[in-house]
Structures are given as C-alpha cells and as structure tokens.
Amino acid sequence: MKTMKAAVVHDFTKPLSIEEVPKPEPGPGEIVVKIEASGLCHTDIHAAHGDWPVKPKLPFIPGHEGVGIVESVGAGVKNVKEGDRVAIPWLGYACGECKYCVSGWETLCERQLNTGYFIDGAYAEYAKANAKYVGLVPKGVSPLDAAPLTCAGVTTYKAVKVSGARPSELVAIFGVGGLGHLALQYAKVAGATVAAVDLLDEKLDVARELGADYTINAKKQDPIEELKKLGGADAAICVAVSPKAFEQAFRSLARNGRLVFVALPADNYMQLPIFETVLNGIRIIGSIVGTRLDLAETFAIHAAGKTRVLYETRPLDKVNEAFEDVEHGRNKAPRIVFNQF
Ligand SMILES: [Zn+2]
Ligand SMILES: [Zn+2]
Missing domain, CATH: 3.90.180.10 (Medium-chain alcohol dehydrogenases, catalytic domain)
Structure with missing residues (x-):
C-alpha cells in the first residue's frame, strides 16, 4: 500500500x-x-x-x-x-x-x-x-496565490457580490485580516469607494496600500461617526469576529444600506434595532463561502491582475x-x- x-x-x-x-x-x-x-x-x-x-x-x-x-x-x-x-x-x-x-x-x-x-x-x-x-486554476495564477483565494477570496468576493455594491456607493469593510484585505479589493473592483475599519494601524496601512480610500481606527475614532460624515455606508461587510463590530457596522449604514454578515464570532448574538431597520430600509444578508462560478470569477479577477494576495x-x-x-x-x-x- x-x-x-x-x-x-x-x-x-x-x-x-x-x-x-x-x-x-x-x-x-x-x-x-x-x-x-x-x-x-x-x-x-x-x-x-x-x-x-x-x-x-x-x-x-x-x-x-x-x-x-x-x-x-x-x-x-x-x-x-x-x-x-x-x-x-x-x-x-x-x-x-x-x-x-x-x-x-x-x-x-x-x-x-x-x-x-x-x-x-x-x-x-x-x-x-x-x-x-x-x-x-487559470495559467498565470500561482498555487500560493490560489490557495487563499480558494476560501478567503471566494468568500469575500461573494459577500461583495451579494452586497450589491455599485460604483457610486461607499462600502465599509469591518476587519482587515485574511478576509478583509481581499474584501476591500473586491469592493474596489466593483467600483465602490471603500472605507476600511480595524483596531490596528498596521492593518490600516495595508488597507491603504491595497486601495482603501478611507481608513478608520475604531480604537481611536468612532467608526459610526466617521462613516456618517461620509454620508453613511451603502454596504458594510462584517469580517471582524466581534458582535460590537457588527453593531457598529449596522449603525454606520446609510438609508437603503445592506449589512453583510461573514465572520462567525464565538459570541453569537448582537443587538439589532427593529425600528431603524424598518424606517431606513436596511437589508441584512448572511453570506457563506461561494459557488463554483464565484470561485471561477475570483480566479479570473486575479488572473487579470486586479487583486493582490x-x-x-x-x-x-x-x-x-x-x-x-x-x-x-x-x-x-x-x-x-x-x-x-
Ligand atoms: Zn475557510
Ligand atoms: Zn443540493
């Protein structure tokens, strides 16, 4: 054997x-x-x-x-x-x-x-x-790049896709790690203006290098206030494993905003106000990995030189x-x- x-x-x-x-x-x-x-x-x-x-x-x-x-x-x-x-x-x-x-x-x-x-x-x-x-995996995509794209990439690509992000919109990415550094690039590929939120300056430096238009350190600034100053986020993608980040993401939304849940915090619950959700026409979307088509698209975007892993x-x-x-x-x-x- x-x-x-x-x-x-x-x-x-x-x-x-x-x-x-x-x-x-x-x-x-x-x-x-x-x-x-x-x-x-x-x-x-x-x-x-x-x-x-x-x-x-x-x-x-x-x-x-x-x-x-x-x-x-x-x-x-x-x-x-x-x-x-x-x-x-x-x-x-x-x-x-x-x-x-x-x-x-x-x-x-x-x-x-x-x-x-x-x-x-x-x-x-x-x-x-x-x-x-x-x-x-298309020719020209290295195995080392392809590996993170196979879960982190396709997961965040799908999250941006279901967020419906459009070129005129502001997308907030909560958490700039393995998932977030890719999420923000897909939001840029979708043409949106991107704000990255994290607790660490090093990560926000990475976010800026990858194309984030705005960065917010949630330890030093209130992300809700900062995003509201920009008109509010039309979509917020939650990849930080903290219910507090999810709550901040909700409150940072503009009217007609979409909140996409991706991260799975160990603490499973958040406060979600019904009144504001209804009056502001907020949509909450859970997004889990991506389909075979999403994976093929993720690889095609990378092969076209539009993302960095x-x-x-x-x-x-x-x-x-x-x-x-x-x-x-x-x-x-x-x-x-x-x-x-
Ligand atoms: Zn995974
Ligand atoms: Zn089936």
Whole structure:
C-alpha cells in the first residue's frame, strides 16, 4: 500500500500529528491531487478543536484551501484531466438536485459535504476530491496565490457580490485580516469607494496600500461617526469576529444600506434595532463561502491582475505553531499558506 505524509487530527484537545497515512485512490467521479499549497483558514482551527456544534468525525485531515496538480482521475471524470492545476474548496460535494443546487446556490445544499471537515482535506501530500466541485486554476495564477483565494477570496468576493455594491456607493469593510484585505479589493473592483475599519494601524496601512480610500481606527475614532460624515455606508461587510463590530457596522449604514454578515464570532448574538431597520430600509444578508462560478470569477479577477494576495509561507510540519500564531494574532501577513512538506 502506498502512503503519504499528512497532518491528522486524532483528538480535539491535542495538537495535529504529522504521520504516514494511506495515499488516497480516486473512485468514480473523483480525482487525486498532488497538493502544492494549502492555505490556513480559521475554520481549520475550529475543526481541529471541535468548536462547532456538528463536529468532524475523528480522525481527519483538515484544509480547504488546497491547490495542486491532478495526478489521477477516476471513472467518468470529464471536467478535469491529469496535469490540470485545481483548487479544492470548502464545498467538497453537493447533491446537484435540490432546489438550492439547481438554482445556483449549491453552497446552501443541505446534503453538502465540506472539505477538511467531513471529507479529508489538503493538509497532506495528496488529497482526494469530487471532480465536479474543484475549481480550475487559470495559467498565470500561482498555487500560493490560489490557495487563499480558494476560501478567503471566494468568500469575500461573494459577500461583495451579494452586497450589491455599485460604483457610486461607499462600502465599509469591518476587519482587515485574511478576509478583509481581499474584501476591500473586491469592493474596489466593483467600483465602490471603500472605507476600511480595524483596531490596528498596521492593518490600516495595508488597507491603504491595497486601495482603501478611507481608513478608520475604531480604537481611536468612532467608526459610526466617521462613516456618517461620509454620508453613511451603502454596504458594510462584517469580517471582524466581534458582535460590537457588527453593531457598529449596522449603525454606520446609510438609508437603503445592506449589512453583510461573514465572520462567525464565538459570541453569537448582537443587538439589532427593529425600528431603524424598518424606517431606513436596511437589508441584512448572511453570506457563506461561494459557488463554483464565484470561485471561477475570483480566479479570473486575479488572473487579470486586479487583486493582490498577502500571505506568508510555512512548511506543513509546523502546522501546530502556525495554528498558535493565528490564534494569538502573531502572523505577520494576513494569511498563512503551507507549501506542504
Ligand atoms: Zn475557510
Ligand atoms: Zn443540493
């Protein structure tokens, strides 16, 4: 039996273990991908710790920003071939038949299976994937750039898309980290004027470098007041994991404003005034990752040179140190990408 190196979760309270496991073989409709790069998404840490109500089945391999070269294909695979570079996203499988799937909302499929959670993920030398749910990485997009785009990119691209941001509008991005640094660029691509809100000046410097028109340090200034001075935000994208940021985002909206929820704060609740929501015609939208079409668009935008992905690389052997660094905010770049072993 062939084996491969992988980072495996055996216990939600223990570090991941780097070990030899059986190398996967593709079944019908499946492919095996030799992973070149895999991004670290905060969800991987929640998966490894079993933080969410529905927990992964142990043992499992995390990682849902996997990018690599198709090494082998199973029977019936038509959309990709050996040698193609593909991305393996969070949405590892959907039924293809329910009302969500047939209406282009496969991300809401109730029978979906998620990569690095219910399906072994990309923290390994090889990963098996359902061919229909991988994204083709265009030529000219490096695997290291493609990895964060596979979750952080597509998630924030979709959030900006559902916000309906238009060129005449002001979009506020609450939180400039792994997600926020991309969200603000998609809002710029949509033609909007962009205000970035964060608690750290270093992050706001990054936001300005990436094209933010206004930056607001919410520790030193009141973001509600500052955004109201600009006429109020027509859309606000919440990628900061704090209910307070969500409440500030709500209060910073102009009439007819849209509030898009993306981050998942551990504290699940916020205060939402009904009166102002009704009178100001506010729309609240939850947005979860993105579809296959959204991923293809995310890659096309990057291939056209319209976005920059900021990351630092680590070897996968150092996955536990990388998790700790992210949990303590010690990572220098907005995103960490493993360049495998
Ligand atoms: Zn993710
Ligand atoms: Zn479905």
